Amino acid sequence: MAANPSTTPGTAEALVHAPADLVADVGEKSRSLLQEVGSMFWFIINTIGETFDRMRRGRVPFRASSFFLYTERAGVGSVPLVAMVSFFLGLTMALLTGYQLERFGTERLVPGLVAIAFTRELGPLLTGIMLAARIGASFTAELGTMQVSEEVEAIEAMGIGPLRFLVAPRMLALFALMPCLSVVSSLAAIFATALISRAYFNIAFVYFQDLVLHSLLMRDIIMGIAKSFMFGLLIGAIACYRGLTVKGGAAGVGTATTSSVVTAITVVIGFDTLFNIIYIVFFP
Amino acid sequence: MSEPPHHVVELRDVQLAFPEKKVLNGVSLKVEPLDRLVIMGQSGSGKSTILRLILGILQPTAGEIFFKQFEISRLKRRKLQQVRAQIGMVYQYSALLSSRNVRDNIALPLEELTRKTPTEIDKIVDEKLELVGMLESKYQMPSELSGGMRKRVSLARALVMDPELILFDEPSAGLDPVISSVIDELIISLTEHSKVTSVIVTHEMDSAFRIATRMAMLYQGAVIADAEPEQLKKSDHPVVQQFLSGSTEGPILEGSKDAVATK
Numbered sequence: 001m002a003a004n005p006s007t008t009p010g011t012a013e014a015l016v017h018a019p020a021d022l023v024a025d026v027g028e029k030s031r032s033l034l035q036e037v038g039s040m041f042w043f044i045i046n047t048i049g050e051t052f053d054r055m056r057r058g059r060v061p062f063r064a065s066s067f068f069l070y071t072e073r074a075g076v077g078s079v080p081l082v083a084m085v086s087f088f089l090g091l092t093m094a095l096l097t098g099y100q101l102e103r104f105g106t107e108r109l110v111p112g113l114v115a116i117a118f119t120r121e122l123g124p125l126l127t128g129i130m131l132a133a134r135i136g137a138s139f140t141a142e143l144g145t146m147q148v149s150e151e152v153e154a155i156e157a158m159g160i161g162p163l164r165f166l167v168a169p170r171m172l173a174l175f176a177l178m179p180c181l182s183v184v185s186s187l188a189a190i191f192a193t194a195l196i197s198r199a200y201f202n203i204a205f206v207y208f209q210d211l212v213l214h215s216l217l218m219r220d221i222i223m224g225i226a227k228s229f230m231f232g233l234l235i236g237a238i239a240c241y242r243g244l245t246v247k248g249g250a251a252g253v254g255t256a257t258t259s260s261v262v263t264a265i266t267v268v269i270g271f272d273t274l275f276n277i278i279y280i281v282f283f284p
Numbered sequence: 285m286s287e288p289p290h291h292v293v294e295l296r297d298v299q300l301a302f303p304e305k306k307v308l309n310g311v312s313l314k315v316e317p318l319d320r321l322v323i324m325g326q327s328g329s330g331k332s333t334i335l336r337l338i339l340g341i342l343q344p345t346a347g348e349i350f351f352k353q354f355e356i357s358r359l360k361r362r363k364l365q366q367v368r369a370q371i372g373m374v375y376q377y378s379a380l381l382s383s384r385n386v387r388d389n390i391a392l393p394l395e396e397l398t399r400k401t402p403t404e405i406d407k408i409v410d411e412k413l414e415l416v417g418m419l420e421s422k423y424q425m426p427s428e429l430s431g432g433m434r435k436r437v438s439l440a441r442a443l444v445m446d447p448e449l450i451l452f453d454e455p456s457a458g459l460d461p462v463i464s465s466v467i468d469e470l471i472i473s474l475t476e477h478s479k480v481t482s483v484i485v486t487h488e489m490d491s492a493f494r495i496a497t498r499m500a501m502l503y504q505g506a507v508i509a510d511a512e513p514e515q516l517k518k519s520d521h522p523v524v525q526q527f528l529s530g531s532t533e534g535p536i537l538e539g540s541k542d543a544v545a546t547k
Contacts, residue, residue, distance in 0.1 A: 159368035
């Protein structure tokens with residue numbers, strides 16, 4: 001809390017001023033939060049604007065090779081991690097829910113439960129968190145290092161739009177790859193559930209497949225995929241924004257990278273909650 | 285809006301203030317075609333800031349900055365990018381893209397801003413690398429080059445779009461005296477060969493007098509002297525005299541923290 005500079009902490013005067021200081025502190029933090037949200041919003045708008053501006057002039061906004069480089073790093077490189085974590089989580093979830101449901105003789109519900117949970121909710125959310133940590137951090141550190149070594153300014157000084165050249169391919173790569181990775185996550189978790197169902201609850205693979213297909217609705221799948229697109233865009237935008245606004249050398253890059261991961265994970269979870277509330281209220 | 289100038293660059297009463305510090309306090313400068321204007325001044329006096337203002341990377345708090353007929357601070361993003369393509373910049377620490385090799389660094393503006401074919405681009409890159417004597421390092425990464433080599437690659441990159449103006453930020457910084465002289469000679473020969481106007485920011489006096497056709501001295505946010513090198517040497521301004529002699533006695537250190545260190 002920001003203490004009133006004219007008062008000494010612990011004195012009676014400080015205690016009198018404490019509520020006002022608290023309000024001032026909350027106000028200051030809210031102001032900087034809104035400022036940050038506004039800057040991020042303009043950052044996304046400017047990136048899209050610069051990219052479309054280039055396309056209007058009949059030029060490709062960035063090289064395909066650069067886009068594929070990031071999709072390979074962000075997408076293909078993340079498959080083992082996403083698959084492994086989702087597999088173990090699917091395994092645990094199936095085991096825990098199975099043992100509980102078995103008491104009521106309803107262990108047949110396990111395949112559907114895990115399939116719905118992962119396709120609609122956990123797949124996109126887990127993938128978002130993993131990508132924010134793995135790729136968001138890498139994008140922030142990379143762009144932050146370029147920023148402190150004046151590479152970004154050099155690109156700007158040449159007359160090349162840094163948002164189009166540096167940010168757009170990274171954002172698009174995450175936007176396009178997130179749904180694919182969410183599908184990988186859901187498949188890995190469903191596969192793990194199939195193994196557990198067969199081993200502990202005597203549910204044959206063919207029956208398991210039937211149970212999953214009967215319980216899954218198309219709208220669950222579409223909802224999961226729609227969320228994934230948004231998560232990709234948000235993680236890409238936050239990571240690049242934090243990277244390009246680095247100040248203060250190597251320490252600044254470290255701080256920005258931590259902040260990028262924390263912000264991206266928080267925003268992904270917050271956006272997911274908001275999405276669920278809107279979906280349940282308006283499309284029950 | 286005032287009338288556009290006939291100079292390559294003109295700064296009219298430019299002021300720049302950051303929340304914590306006033307950097308420029310009414311700088312006026314004119315750069316004629318084919319001039320090699322050296323801007324001198326203490327570290328932190330705002331010399332490099334002037335280059336960033338000319339490029340439109342920073343916006344002045346007040347005043348006007350012209351590059352040819354364009355008033356930089358009033359240009360829209362797209363036009364500003366087109367104007368920047370006519371200006372080359374050599375950074376103090378070269379600012380080569382560390383993930384691209386020498387060839388790709390130099391080719392970048394051509395790939396992004398022109399419609400030239402890869403063969404044409406390669407031809408131009410080879411030509412510029414030949415000019416700076418770096419053709420054999422074409423496929424090396426920036427991390428494999430020495431400071432002087434990086435400066436030369438950076439110079440080749442600045443020349444690749446055949447600019448009308450090149451800005452040099454501390455071209456001799458961090459180089460030994462011999463390599464520093466090589467870079468100075470290169471700047472003179474290339475600017476003469478390519479008929480380019482240049483603005484060089486430095487506080488290294490040997491280098492400044494070797495390169496300059498005109499010199500300006502920046503002190504406390506304003507230009508206190510602007511003359512040809514020989515005339516500047518004869519200036520009786522105490523700040524200019526102290527700066528040129530490198531003496532610790534004089535007005536520059538008065539009241540500054542550095543003055544304490546000299547006692």
